[in-house]
Amino acid sequence: MIRAQGLTKTYDGKVAVNGIDFTVEPGRVTGFLGPNGAGKSTTMRMILGLDAPTKGMVSVNGHRYASSPAPLREVGALLEAHAVHPGRSARNHLRWLAASNGIPTTRVGEVLELVGLDSVAAQRAGRFSLGMGQRLGIAAALIGDPPVVMLDEPVNGLDPEGVRWVRSLARQLADDGKTVFVSSHLMSEMALMADHLIVIGRGAILADSPIQEFMAEHASAYVRVKAPQSIDVEALLVGRGLDVTRTDDELRVHGLDAPAIGELIGSNGLLLHELTLVRSSLEDAFMELTADSVEYHARTEVAA
């Protein structure tokens, strides 16, 4: 279990993580979703004690990471691909990690096999592709067979087969009762991998809910109705037991399809200006949620 309380990090006065609170529970995959620069990696580095929080604290299994006598046995982390010396072989990279935490060398062979690198274990890591480097990073995260596994953007650089592999690995770890915390900037990836979602933008938590709930809330379809007598239309639809929300000059209607809504309005002698079925994907929901918190926007409007 990972627990952050009022966790804050500022760099030269610029706030990267702004007093966030969250808990990552065992037995499920928790997705940590946010655009680049939202504070995901900073948060993960603070969990590992690599960066010191400016304020607040974060604990792993009830204590600070740095106070663990053998941290790799408690938390395994993939922080960035190629955080390895290019001149060192995959096996030797895992050997020094194992030695530092009193992990028997036999475990090195096990994790190499687990990630499918056993045939290239003697090769220097500098020759690895991005995907192989990512697998080595995951092997390093698993070397201590830790109850908490943290993966920062694990599918970056992986081919489709590798992406599937990471997904099933995360699932398997969670099913084994481990705490699995996976960051990504891709909503679609999280939709496939996570049970629970923590959305972060500009250093603040924007959502923290089970993925089903998040999808129901943010990715539903509705019918957009624009009508001159919108008050009457709203009263009519609500009177029929439909779920109607008003935003500006439009009504969003849930629970009935567009033709049926149109017929209903017409048969009551009311005018209709627009009737559109709007499907918002999870990706849209995420974009909408984080629109204000993306650090660098691509500007599309042109000065007139």
Place this chain on the structure above:
Amino acid sequence: MSTLVATAIPTSGSLGRTVKSEWIKLASIRSTWWTALAMVVLGAGFTTIISGVYADDVASGTTGDSAAEFITQGLIFSQISAVVIGALVVTSEYGTGLIRATLAATPSRTRVLAAKAIVLTGFLFAVGTVTAFLGYFGGNAFFRSQGVGISLGDENILRSMFGAGLYMAGLGLLAAAIGLLVRHTAAAISIVLALVFIIGQVVSLIPGTLGEWVTKLMSGNAGPGIVVPVSFGDEMLTPWVGFAVFLGEIALLSLAGLALFKKRDA
């Protein structure tokens, strides 16, 4: 799925485990061994060659120099290797991002540095001492053939052999400390080489007693006194006093490096 189930999780941190880990790191990089080989070949090789060239003169007494003055000469070139290995132990981790993996595995930054220092000292002492002995045997073969050979029992010779190991270890630690301050390989190596080879000479141009003392106290002048069987001259500190000054300078830089290392985000 794991053999770890049967292995007890350590209940306390251990310097021994970190040292073992750092040793695996140092020994599993090819450049470590190439650079060490360069130290041996350059140091012992140049000592042998220089001895071969001057054996005649020593035998004939034309220069008035003794064989002992030449028997550690080649080690001047070995200094470069010690600096490179020392700097890389720290800076290669910053260059590759490996430092984060290191600190995730061993959160105690003091212990990480202590382990690096122990491994570096042991390795460079061994290679430096071997280099000195090989140079001695190679060079002395020429002096022997001219009848002016020296022996390991002669004054200061053994001290010089092991002193070479100590000095190389010290240079490595100095480079590692600078590496910790600048976190950049090329910068660290350049600074230490400039300090040892150039600045140490340039300051002797400062006039008067001030210049004398500054020169004496410079790392590259104070440190190697224990390496040479015959002192560079009266203006230098005596061998062990010089080495103590050298160690003091390393300690100061290391403490500054440690303080920064503990304060900085990785």
